[in-house]
Amino acid sequence: MTISAITLTPLISLIAGVLILVMPRLLNYIVAIYLIIAGLLGLFPHLAG
Numbered sequence: 001m002t003i004s005a006i007t008l009t010p011l012i013s014l015i016a017g018v019l020i021l022v023m024p025r026l027l028n029y030i031v032a033i034y035l036i037i038a039g040l041l042g043l044f045p046h047l048a049g
């Protein structure tokens with residue numbers, strides 16, 4: 001079973017949303033990590049699979 005970026009993005013967003021609701025102080029870290037990963041996958045598409 002392969003997970004594509006189309007499937008992975010909503011899943012990451014859902015998990016991040018739940019974490020932000022539970023611990024609002026994590027917002028900065030979650031957004032930063034998400035943006036770094038999205039940027040790396042945009043620059044290096046072969047890393048996504």
